[in-house]
Amino acid sequence: MTRTVGQVRADVEEASRWLAGRVVRTPVLRSPVIDELAGARVLLKAENLQHGGSYKMRGALRAVGRLAAAGHTGVIAQSTGNHAVAVALAARQHGLAATVVLPVDAAPTKVDRARAAGARVVFAGTGVEERVGVANGLSDESGHPVIDAYDHPDVIAGQGTASLELIEDAKRAGTPLDALVVPVGGGGGVAGACLAAAGSGIEVYGVEPVGCDSLARSLAAGVRVPVAPAPTIADGLRPSCVGELPFAIVRDTLRGVVRVDDDEIAAAFRLVLTELKVLAEPSGAAGLAGALRLPPDRDRQRTVGVVLTGGNVEAALVAQLMAPRSADVTGEGVAA
């Protein structure tokens, strides 16, 4: 818990070696239709096929594993969903007790998954401040540490291993990445991506929903700027402020932030489902929505990597997003 500054690529590489065999080496998917829309070769890392249904499993396992090795017998986590589920699963795997703090309006499937993993579920309000307060109180009572969803070096390194695998697999396939696009909630994943790409020349982009753009505003201001998150179907990308550690990592290394609206996220969701045949949650599909907004290179076909961060989505939302509309059911015309 003390390695809070100076994270480097080697931290991600070390996490990757430790996680090998503990997480799924998820496949990289492609589609000619997506390539055409993007004007680029798009490689999508299917972390929706990860244990627990999201790449949050990587950071959670890494963090819980280190705490278990240090002798802790329990852990506490708060999130809108995926991180809490991942910590619950990781704790069970290491034989630790887990308490997870969820908002009262958490997606039912995420609540079910946390409980199925053996975690104690505590509900607290609808905002991150209330959850953090409850989590810290529980930590004081029990002595069990809180694993933050993004402001934690092991979580950042763990999340970064998804980007590292994508970078490696793209290189091995003879199509090394020119750019890497990652959706941004609290910034753990994009910070991990910046670490994984350090020194490679790969341009890393973050993607934020319109009105949930704390990172974009923070980069412009040079200091962290909180926002009152606007409504979006990408419920995992609504933290009110980018994390302190992630911001320290990305402020000088991130190439830029792309803002996408719900229509673009929904179109990307449909493309992922109909073209790649996998289910991404809207927060996961947001990365592809951002990649479709990058300007194509006139001189050559670039290779763009996208981390499809997760696939935990309610059945009713799938039905809503796939329901026939007046036009454009399969997502044609998505490119900006």
Place this chain on the structure above:
Amino acid sequence: MTRTVGQVRADVEEASRWLAGRVVRTPVLRSPVIDELAGARVLLKAENLQHGGSYKMRGALRAVGRLAAAGHTGVIAQSTGNHAVAVALAARQHGLAATVVLPVDAAPTKVDRARAAGARVVFAGTGVEERVGVANGLSDESGHPVIDAYDHPDVIAGQGTASLELIEDAKRAGTPLDALVVPVGGGGGVAGACLAAAGSGIEVYGVEPVGCDSLARSLAAGVRVPVAPAPTIADGLRPSCVGELPFAIVRDTLRGVVRVDDDEIAAAFRLVLTELKVLAEPSGAAGLAGALRLPPDRDRQRTVGVVLTGGNVEAALVAQLMAPRSADVTGEGVAA
């Protein structure tokens, strides 16, 4: 075209070597929820992630590749969808002209995909007899051979490579298959599975929709029995009769046929989407529906392999199958 009898496991192994690098070695997926429902360890081969969105690509590539090597300049195929699309894609890859005969009510995405692959699309009625007649007529005119969707040794061997990979990967993971479950349309896939499993002791089961059970009736009668296919959401499993070659292969080697209804297929579809995070077409999900009907072994946990044959499904059908119902949205209670 003359090797029409006496197919053996070596034909599948040879096809597998030839297809290596030409098709995706698709991943094997698992879910604790599905294992629990099945009372078995269930390994699902995600052929919905195959080029062209279905395992039909394997047989089509193998058949077209051999015809190209023999000097043919064009091919003809008829099907309700996936086989035609696969032949179109395979022909383009080998530089051959493709003409595909589809029913007038073919799924629009399948028509689009065939055309996008450069095929000439000809529509003919709604039944297989009309399509076969038109395909044979076109073959007589052009001299280009017809590649049948299942009554063709290279198609059978090619489809069998999906089963062979699943058998190999399960063994490598330390969980060798006890049983293998494959949906049955014309029987090419299940015949390939029987060849791939020959001599291994693995029990192979076919799955047919209720009322589309030509194979089950044929096995009972000892001769091929056509049916008037009942309506089903599994549109790929509605041929009126099991193929001659497939029947000759499976009649003495198949352990049995499981009949499933549309509710069971729909529940399996939802399980695949929400638990495995991949999109199967109902015909593909039928394999899982059948696996959930196999009686669990009381003495030990068996390992059951399922080929998720394809993922080409209309957006509107996805919306319909995922729409909230009175209960059971996530597919609990599927097991028989």
